[in-house]
Amino acid sequence: MTNFAVIGNGAVGSVIANELKSAGKNVRLFGRQEQQIILSMPQQVKLNVTSLVVNQEKFDYIFVAVKATRIAEIRSALIKMCHPDTIIIVCQNGIGQLLQFNMAQSFQAAVYISGQKNGLQVTHFRDKKLILPEHQLMHQLKEELSDTELVIEVSSNQLTILWYKMLVNLGINTVTALSKNTAQIVEIPELRELVQSLLKEGILIANTHGESFTHEVVDEIMAIYDGYPPQMGTSMYYDTLENRLLEYDFIQGEFYRLARHYQLKTPVLDTCCILLSAYQYKKH
Numbered sequence: 001m002t003n004f005a006v007i008g009n010g011a012v013g014s015v016i017a018n019e020l021k022s023a024g025k026n027v028r029l030f031g032r033q034e035q036q037i038i039l040s041m042p043q044q045v046k047l048n049v050t051s052l053v054v055n056q057e058k059f060d061y062i063f064v065a066v067k068a069t070r071i072a073e074i075r076s077a078l079i080k081m082c083h084p085d086t087i088i089i090v091c092q093n094g095i096g097q098l099l100q101f102n103m104a105q106s107f108q109a110a111v112y113i114s115g116q117k118n119g120l121q122v123t124h125f126r127d128k129k130l131i132l133p134e135h136q137l138m139h140q141l142k143e144e145l146s147d148t149e150l151v152i153e154v155s156s157n158q159l160t161i162l163w164y165k166m167l168v169n170l171g172i173n174t175v176t177a178l179s180k181n182t183a184q185i186v187e188i189p190e191l192r193e194l195v196q197s198l199l200k201e202g203i204l205i206a207n208t209h210g211e212s213f214t215h216e217v218v219d220e221i222m223a224i225y226d227g228y229p230p231q232m233g234t235s236m237y238y239d240t241l242e243n244r245l246l247e248y249d250f251i252q253g254e255f256y257r258l259a260r261h262y263q264l265k266t267p268v269l270d271t272c273c274i275l276l277s278a279y280q281y282k283k284h
Ligand code: NDP
Pocket: 007, 008, 009, 010, 011, 012, 013, 030, 031, 032, 033, 052, 065, 066, 067, 068, 070, 073, 074, 091, 092, 093, 094, 111, 112, 113, 114, 115, 116, 117, 235, 247
């Protein structure tokens, strides 16, 4: 029987593991230590978490759902979990990190699962969708998961979907993290202008890199932000509140690196990146 591992017992990983388990799949959910967590969706489900470091088993499919800042930490455990035909699905925001998953055939999913982890509680808010890139192995995985309630799409446009998600994250994650305030801040006229400038720079970078977003995308993304509940935070906002490392390097940092590479003028992005990197600066 095909076996599945999910690494990361947080918002995304718990939902994936629970849906696989509910469909009778052979699945293990891995975290830092043995424990039981409660997933509210909204009915409460108990999930057993296995310690990643003591694992000896190898898996056919591995969903990686730790934050991108934790990839280096799980690397040696991940190598031990792979056999020659293992397929890794990287369920993370950001672009560029797939190169670090060279221990097996790896694909990045565009993740549409919204939730939040708080201690031993995970709350699922909405969506259970993963969009995968066009590849015969991804069609095979879609088939494997057709009896689960996960929505699996395979798209030839998936890279553009990942870039669109990068743009959505670029605007709102940056300003909520830097202001330590929730989505209500998009009501402030000056902040809207700042976010619009940031999005225009993001589009310039993405398009120079091969995408073809129109300028209407700025208004489209602003409308998405306007639809957020005012008290909603972003993952980067919650990470600043908890003094955790930000996925900055994989989102804003990727835009920043590409802007340097293509010698683009991106003054708003540059300022935001300096402040975000200063947030995580430690003198040693
Ligand atoms: P969470 O922080 O909720 O979950 C990550 C989990 O990984 C935590 O349980 C964490 O444990 C565990 N973990 C971290 N390091 C290790 C390690 N070394 N060994 C074992 N387990 C470890 O993250 P999310 O689920 O929110 O995010 C996962 C990815 O999905 C991110 O890239 C995020 O940007 C993306 N995403 C998230 C969405 C959301 O709504 N949450 C929406 C779309 C994308 P511990 O808490 O003990 O550190």
